[in-house]
Amino acid sequence: MEVEKKEFTITVYTENQVGLLHRITTIFTKRKINLESLTTSESEIVGIHRFTIAVTETEEQVIKVVKQIEKQVEVLKADFYKKKEVVQQELALYKIATETLTNGIEIERIVREHNARFLTIEREFVVIEKAGYKRETKALFDELEPYGIKEFVRSGRIAVARQQFGPGKDIETLLLANSSNI
Amino acid sequence: MASIDLQPTENKSSSHQTSITGAEAIVQALIQEGVDIAFGYPGGAIMPVYDALYDYQDRLHHVLARHEQGAIHAAQGYSRASGKVGVCLATSGPGATNLITGIADAQIDSTPLVCITGQVPSHLLGSDAFQETDVIGISIPVTKWNYQVTKAEEIPLAIAKAFYIARSGRPGPVLIDITKDAQFQLLDFEYKRSTSIRSYREEPAIEIGQIEAAAKAINEAKRPYVLFGQGIILAEAEQEFKAFVEQSNLPAAWTILGLSAMETSHPLNVGMLGMHGNYGPNLLTNECDVLIAVGMRFDDRVTGDLDKYAKQAKVIHLEIDPAEINKNVYAHIPVLGNAKKTLPLLTQRLQKKDRNEWLERFAECDQLEHDKVIQEELNPTNEILTMGEVIRILNEKTGGDAIIVTDVGQHQMVACRYAEFKQSKSNITSGGLGTMGFGLPAALGAALGTPDRTVVCVVGDGGLQMTIQELATIYQTQAKVKVLLLNNEFLGMVRQWQQLFFDKRYSATEMINPDFQLLAKGFRIPTNQVTHRDQLDQALTEFIETDGAYFLEVMVGKENNVFPMVPSGCGVAEIRLD
Numbered sequence: 191m192e193v194e195k196k197e198f199t200i201t202v203y204t205e206n207q208v209g210l211l212h213r214i215t216t217i218f219t220k221r222k223i224n225l226e227s228l229t230t231s232e233s234e235i236v237g238i239h240r241f242t243i244a245v246t247e248t249e250e251q252v253i254k255v256v257k258q259i260e261k262q263v264e265v266l267k268a269d270f271y272k273k274k275e276v277v278q279q280e281l282a283l284y285k286i287a288t289e290t291l292t293n294g295i296e297i298e299r300i301v302r303e304h305n306a307r308f309l310t311i312e313r314e315f316v317v318i319e320k321a322g323y324k325r326e327t328k329a330l331f332d333e334l335e336p337y338g339i340k341e342f343v344r345s346g347r348i349a350v351a352r353q354q355f356g357p358g359k360d361i362e363t364l365l366l367a368n369s370s371n372i
Numbered sequence: 373m374a375s376i377d378l379q380p381t382e383n384k385s386s387s388h389q390t391s392i393t394g395a396e397a398i399v400q401a402l403i404q405e406g407v408d409i410a411f412g413y414p415g416g417a418i419m420p421v422y423d424a425l426y427d428y429q430d431r432l433h434h435v436l437a438r439h440e441q442g443a444i445h446a447a448q449g450y451s452r453a454s455g456k457v458g459v460c461l462a463t464s465g466p467g468a469t470n471l472i473t474g475i476a477d478a479q480i481d482s483t484p485l486v487c488i489t490g491q492v493p494s495h496l497l498g499s500d501a502f503q504e505t506d507v508i509g510i511s512i513p514v515t516k517w518n519y520q521v522t523k524a525e526e527i528p529l530a531i532a533k534a535f536y537i538a539r540s541g542r543p544g545p546v547l548i549d550i551t552k553d554a555q556f557q558l559l560d561f562e563y564k565r566s567t568s569i570r571s572y573r574e575e576p577a578i579e580i581g582q583i584e585a586a587a588k589a590i591n592e593a594k595r596p597y598v599l600f601g602q603g604i605i606l607a608e609a610e611q612e613f614k615a616f617v618e619q620s621n622l623p624a625a626w627t628i629l630g631l632s633a634m635e636t637s638h639p640l641n642v643g644m645l646g647m648h649g650n651y652g653p654n655l656l657t658n659e660c661d662v663l664i665a666v667g668m669r670f671d672d673r674v675t676g677d678l679d680k681y682a683k684q685a686k687v688i689h690l691e692i693d694p695a696e697i698n699k700n701v702y703a704h705i706p707v708l709g710n711a712k713k714t715l716p717l718l719t720q721r722l723q724k725k726d727r728n729e730w731l732e733r734f735a736e737c738d739q740l741e742h743d744k745v746i747q748e749e750l751n752p753t754n755e756i757l758t759m760g761e762v763i764r765i766l767n768e769k770t771g772g773d774a775i776i777v778t779d780v781g782q783h784q785m786v787a788c789r790y791a792e793f794k795q796s797k798s799n800i801t802s803g804g805l806g807t808m809g810f811g812l813p814a815a816l817g818a819a820l821g822t823p824d825r826t827v828v829c830v831v832g833d834g835g836l837q838m839t840i841q842e843l844a845t846i847y848q849t850q851a852k853v854k855v856l857l858l859n860n861e862f863l864g865m866v867r868q869w870q871q872l873f874f875d876k877r878y879s880a881t882e883m884i885n886p887d888f889q890l891l892a893k894g895f896r897i898p899t900n901q902v903t904h905r906d907q908l909d910q911a912l913t914e915f916i917e918t919d920g921a922y923f924l925e926v927m928v929g930k931e932n933n934v935f936p937m938v939p940s941g942c943g944v945a946e947i948r949l950d
Contacts, residue, residue, distance in 0.1 A: 205571050209508055209518070216513045257695035263517045263537055263572045365570060 193248045199271045199278060199349045200256060202241040203233055203361050205264040214241060214265075217258045223247055227280075227346030234358050235365070238266065244347040266361045271351060278349035282327035283309065284318040284334055285341040291316060297337060304330045315340060388562040394524030395420035395555040397563075398488065399428050401531040404563045407459050409450065409820055411435045411443040415463025416503060418490030420555035422461075435820065435849055438841035440467050442813040444474025445839065448483050449814030452800045453775055454821035455608070457539050460487045465503030468549070469510065473807055475545045476514040480804030481629060482606060484543035486534045493553040494522040507549050516544030524557035528564070536566035541574035542693045543606055575692050576708040583714065585705045586688045587721035589662050590620060595730045597660035597685075598622045599645060599674075602629035602803075603667010603692060609712040610634065610796045613666065616719045621727040623734050625653035627668045629803040632793040636772065642734045646674045647938045648785040651745075652737030654936070654944040657682050659733070666690045667711050670700040671804065680943025690714055744949040745935050750790065756929040757905060759786040759858045765909055766828065766856065767792045769916040774826040775800060775818050779811030779835030782864035785934045787830040809838030812855065816842055819851040826916065827852065833859045833885055843895035846921050854915055855897075857925040860932065861885060868933045873940075892923035899923040 204210055211230065218225055226244040233240040245252065252270050260268040288311065291297050301308065306320035320330050327344055350356055392400070398421050402410065410432060414422045425434055437443035440462045447458030458478075462471050468489040478485045492501040508520050517537045521530050527550070534546040590596050604613045610633050617624045617634075623642045624634060634641050643650030645657075654676075657663065663685040668674070675681045678700060689696070689703035690711055697706040707714055749760035763786060766774075772792035777800040778784040784801055793799060800818055802810035815829030836857055846853050867881040892899035898918060902911045908926070915924045938947045 208520070209512065212509060213512050220513060254695070254699060257697075257699075261693065261695045263569065266571045 193250065195246050195248055197244070197246050197273045198249070198252045199276045199347060200241075200243040200245065200252070200259070200268065201271070201349070201351075201357055202243065202259055202268045203235070203266045203357060204239050204241065205266070206237065206239045207264045210262075210264055211241075213262055214259055217255055218245075221251070221255065223251065223255065229346035229348055231348070234356070235361060238358075238361065238365075242346065242348050266364065267357050269357045271349070275352050276349040277352055278323070278347050279321050280324055280327060280347055281345040282320045282330070283341075283343050284320070284331065284339055285315050286318070286334060286337055286339055288312065288314055288316055290337045297334075300330070300333050304333070306330055388560070390560050391558045392561050393420065393424065393555065394527050394550070394557050394559060395424040396427075397524065397527045397559055397561045398531065398550065398555070399424045399432060400561065401528055401563055402459060403428065403431050405457070405531070405535045405565065407432060407457070409433045409435060410459040410461055411437055411446040411450070411817065412461030413437055413440050413443055413463070413467060414461075415467045415490065417464035417492055417552050418461060418467070418488075418555075420552065421488070421490065421550075434461075435816075435845065437813065438844050439839065440470035441473055441809065442816075442839050442842040442845060444471045444485070444487065445477070445807075445810050445813035446817035446820075446842070446845070447485055448474060448478055448810075449777060449800055449817030450821035451483050451485060451817075452814070453797055453818035453825075453827075455797060456821070457484045457486055457535055458817065460485060461489075462487070463490045463503065464492055464507070465505045467503075468507040469505055471547075472510060472514065473805075475511055475547065477802050477805040477807045477810065478545040479514045479516065481802065482543050482602060483545065484538040485545040486531070486538050487545060487547045489547060489549045490555070491520065491549045491551045494551040495553070497522075497551070507547065511547045514545070515547050518547040518549070521548060521550040521554050524554045524559040527554065527559065528562060529566075532564060532566040533569060536569070537572065575710045576694055578709040578714055578717070579707075580717070582705060582707045583717045584721065586664070586690075586707050587718055589686055589688060589705060590622070590664065590718075591721075591723045593662035595660045596620070596622050596662040596664060596727075597656060598624040598664045598666060599627065599668055600624055600630045600633060600666045601627040601668025602633075603690075603711050604630060604633040605796055607667065607692070607711040609667075609715055612712055612715040612719070614638070616715045616722070619719050620722045620725050621731065622664070623727075623731055625650070627671070627674055627803070628788050628799075628801060630668060631788055631799040633796050635794050636792040637794075640731075643738070644789055646671075647676070647940075648789065648934050648936065650738070650789070651741035651936050651947055651949060652734040654938060654947045655737055656733060658684065658943070658945040660685050662686050662688065664688045664690070665701075665703075666715070667692070669696050672700070675700060675944065676938045676946070677941060677943045680945065690718075741936065741949065749786075755905065756932070757902070757908070757926060758932055759783055759928050760790050761905075762856070762858060762908065762912075762926050762928065763787055763790040763830070765912050769912050770826060770828065774798070774828050775822065777801070777811055777815035777818055777827060777829045779829075779831040780806045780808045781832045781835060782860070782868065782932075782934050783830050783832045783858040785865075786858075791830075808835040811835055812839050812853075813842045813845070815853045815855070816846050816849070816851050819853045820849060823852075826854065828854045828856055830856045830858065832864060833857060833861060833883055833888070834863045836888075837885075840891070843892065843897060843923075847896050851921060852919070853921050855892075855921070855923045856915065857888060857923070858928050859885070859888065859925055860928050860930050862930055864932075865934070867931070871931070871933070888923075888925050897921050897923045899925070902926045
């Protein structure tokens with residue numbers, strides 16, 4: 191029986207080390223799991239980086255993968271969340287020709303209705319920015335498409351846990367206990 | 373020396389010296405880690421290290437292999453026999469890529485290794501310089517940890533971490549790639565052994581509740597059954613394990629890497645698991661009510677079809693690596709921790725039981741297997757020599773005291789099934805990766821790591837030819853390796869599968885071999901060949917009693933098969949005796 195695949199967000203807190211991205215992604219490639227997106231950034235803890243990884247997989251497989259990630263020497267903590275357990279966003283940029291704007295007020299109405307904004311208006315093109323869930327950035331894309339989108343990009347998912355403390359809380363305790371051994 | 377002993381010796385824990393080269397720092401760091409032997413092969417990008425080694429020959433012996441793959445398998449054999457970290461040196465590019473098979477082997481079989489590779493100077497990184505390869509990128513999936521050093525000042529900490537990571541927790545291979553300019557640079561050298569890394573936990577905390585749950589399950593069990601793996605050997609928990617099974621008369625079967633953790637003759641040692649394991653240990657996996665796995669990882673060669681594996685049993689899994697829990701087989705009661713610590717906690721909670729009826733089931737199966745397979749394999753009634761009878765007589769000559777190193781294939785299965793062992797760390801084989809060519813160099817490393825023991829390399833004609841050049845290293849080092857070639861002029865295991873599952877279509881498995889007698893003579897190693905049964909006993913006596921290396925070739929049946937067998941994709945209870 192095929193077990194249903196669902197949307198998961200994996201967060202990984204790590205040391206800032208060259209090669210670690212490769213080490214983490216190889217855990218997915220070994221199992222032929224496609225990463226929908228992967229974002230690296232600083233975390234709330236000084237010197238500690240975090241990866242936010244979006245996958246659609248079975249929960250069983252996600253559990254196994256997270257254990258393999260956490261096992262890596264320079265990983266402090268790896269966790270996974272179901273869709274409802276995170277607050278998540280993606281950022282999208284849409285480039286369209288400036289002349290589309292001058293032919294009426296349609297574009298401005300669309301941007302306003304989608305709670306998007308003009309990031310920049312140049313002589314030849316404008317860039318519109320929209321943050322939201324994928325379905326929201328997709329909806330704006332669909333509405334703008336008839337006017338001609340010159341370039342489009344959507345960021346990877348970023349997400350925080352839907353609870354008072356994220357995984358960083360445990361890590362701070364861990365770091366306090368082992369402050370001298372990097 | 374204990375493989376998991378992480379406490380540095382006080383007077384050796386740190387030292388300070390001003391301005392030495394990175395290369396010298398590498399050598400001094402190795403010495404401070406207690407390394408007395410390193411296996412390797414020189415080349416451009418590692419030359420400064422070899423130059424530094426020249427001054428330390430009295431303290432750090434370098435073994436010049438004839439191929440980097442030979443060097444790393446030798447380091448593996450050294451580690452598996454001695455319990456110490458194996459050390460391997462290679463140059464950049466092809467030197468480094470030739471290590472990869474051995475690194476992958478060490479990763480899947482949890483062997484602690486530190487590999488040091490030279491790299492092109494840092495200003496040339498990424499320029500496709502001569503002998504440049506991205507060894508960090510290549511080795512990531514097969515190392516426990518790796519790191520590239522581009523400044524001499526990083527060397528002491530990188531090497532200290534490498535040794536700590538390699539040998540602690542679930543051991544594994546580590547690779548340190550060091551650019552040539554870092555080897556030339558000067559640094560103020562101070563060395564301190566690493567004992568902890570903030571992002572790394574060697575072993576999980578023990579939960580007493582889990583121990584108690586496991587003890588309760590075993591005490592209530594009617595047919596408890598223990599499977600043990602290399603975790604016992606790596607934790608040096610052989611005594612603790614014996615006390616555990618003896619406390620409650622638990623039948624115990626071994627994985628190929630767990631072999632020798634418990635002496636062969638022990639009444640509770642019921643035999644080998646897996647595809648070519650013993651009949652009872654496979655069949656009764658599906659009859660036990662509590663299955664207790666200790667330091668093993670439920671490899672597919674052990675379990676066969678997981679949908680037909682021990683479905684009736686409550687599974688207890690004692691394991692140091694949390695990622696192994698529920699990976700292949702669901703553990704009703706996971707017991708995380710180092711077996712050396714968890715086993716005694718469990719043992720003290722176990723009731724004494726005799727379990728005669730249950731143990732009798734294993735004896736019955738053993739008798740059946742003996743009648744149908746073992747008797748004829750060990751004492752054949754026709755004139756064709758079997759691998760089994762060679763091992764039987766070998767047992768008589770060694771008394772079970774030898775280290776048996778094997779390559780991969782039919783001879784490996786036969787050697788593991790029939791060789792007898794009295795002490796731990798005596799079976800050295802490529803289990804997880806199944807690396808042909810492993811045996812000969814691993815035996816060299818084992819012999820150099822344990823000079824007081826007899827080391828026999830059981831090898832087939834296929835695998836031998838993959839690393840046969842290491843006979844030269846055996847000659848140069850005067851390592852006392854006894855090479856026992858079981859020659860069937862076939863890639864026997866593949867041929868067996870072709871016979872059973874591919875309509876006897878022997879595609880690319882027959883070998884028209886060189887004259888191995890002449891070859892061994894060419895490598896200046898005493899040699900003999902057995903073609904008839906009446907020569908075998910005397911030849912094996914001479915083989916074992918000759919002081920020094922020896923090459924004995926036994927011509928065995930060309931188309932003999934290894935049984936029992938759990939065919940690929942079948943459940944363990946579908947084990948075939950013929």
